[in-house]
Amino acid sequence: MKADLFLGCDVKKYIGVGVGIASLITENLLSHPFVVLRRQCQIQNNSTRYHLFPVTLLPVIVQLHRRQGVTTLWKGLGSVLMVRGMTLAVEDLITKFTPWPNTTLAIITPFYSASLVETVQSDIASEKPGIFDVFKDGVCRLVNWGSSQKGRMLPVWALVVPTVFHGLFKYLFSLVVRGVTSRILHLNQRHKQERQGALPRDLRDQVSSQEIELTATLVGLFSADVAFYPLETILHRLHLQGTRTITDNLDSGYEVTPILTSYEGVWECYYTTLTQEGAAGLYKGFGALVLQFAAHVAVIKFTRLVLTEVSALVQSKPSLSSPPIVTPTTSAPPPHLSQKTYLPY
Template structure:
């Protein structure tokens, strides 16, 4: 066996002793040969197409992924609120002429709103919306601590855990429904025709709806139990659909991306892409159901909204739906199928801005990360001092058979 192939077995042997191992004895250039051979292998690896990342590069990429995820979270909770208001005002206006199915028709309307009501008109109800989201998370956490129901599940969870997690989501949605409907009213009512609500008015209105369980508190307002059933059904169906789309998208990305992208930064990027894809898919698929439920929230509240046909006037919403199916059938008969998709252009604008902001933040953070990375110096190609395979090739032996 060649000692060079497994040098660990010959560490205690004096290979340079020409009396014991004459074939591996010290020769001119012998040590340089083995050193340069290893150097040549390292140099060829650095010049190959396969790149090896060090710890600093992986850390920088992880920070970039965390920054992009933070920007996505801020966009989802804050910067998407104006588009959410436009979408909801279009959905609840059953008498509108312009449906705003494309985002281009909303541009002049938004300009007219800013001219007549100022820049804050599309940020109304933001405080109550954030309070309701925080309340939802708090209720889910409290229920998970008081019961054995898990707050989060994975693909490795059992069927029992899945059912318990679904029950937790249903209970939390049912508890939050009165406060969510009160917050919804604050996001669609016009500021120039209504009193500006206080910070904690969403809890007061929610408790009023919750206490009037069987009988409506005002006129045509539906009882709270008539709102809880469609809200829970829509919320849990949308959540399960989003979870399936997210899992399928993550698996597809995991199969299509390179096998070397197994670090934390690559996994974080796949999770962000899968979550955004699931959110967009669920909003698009359940948009008609959302329109019906939002109209039921606003019935009987005597809310005055902005008229998005022109953006210069306001109008009162007066409906008399008896339930979900009555609202659905009335929308189809009076407004057509496209009536269920009123304000869909605002949804397109919302996610176009969301994706553009994520791309921009990733580009900016990547440029900052490239400035923080240490410059990599490529070693010069070493000189191969290997002995020639055939010696004295310049002076071949003479043949005495030739004259």
């Protein structure tokens, strides 16, 4: 009985590892189409449909796929992954040789701007970017640190401070929410264990901790995205200003529209958005964020269901060896035991 319990906990442990890998892949790869939708909505200051709810995005997605193909929502994926890899590499390098690990976001800012352009520009009105265009454009903006290359484009130094502020405080906020959520879930789990009686603390607690940490991570990510969504909208508009980007018009999904803005900085962008679009203008494309996390949760639940069913099939597979046959002996059984109840072991 105890062996079966530990075997079940061991299987659940590997199921938790598989679900964690699926969550990581979803976060960095499968969620990209929703990121593209969200960014395209955020930068369109003249749009009349704000797409605050997922249901309004569905007909637009259908039209985009019908006119531009399935790959339209996967544009810029390569540059996004390159920037993430560059972020990890630069952070590791800076941490080893300097005491300023927080300068990573400042160095990556121009490359993030170049990657943002590739994720929002329309496929039917723009040239396909090359593999290393994100590095070329990022280096050009990095070299011109104190001045802009084009008329309305903001210099990199004007984007570094809000970008670092957004990235740093969003990360800290996510950590705090994750820690609080994890603590609450662990306390709830402990109360359940106390009501049910003593349980093995090594394997079973490890399995429960995997599930709790995964849930806490999702809650932390979603809470941080919601809390810093208005600032993200402002940053994306500032990063894109002066790049002559033409994006898909998400009011209908049929047309394209140029991005023409002339903000002087964060505060002017904030007040202009409030004046012209209202407070809801800071949350344009929020429905895409809801879709992203709904899809994330669905992938996790589906992966857990599949792995659980597969493990159940493997565990319930009948043994090929038949049980040993006990042959009756010539000597009579002891008088206090009958022939029916006597066992050779």
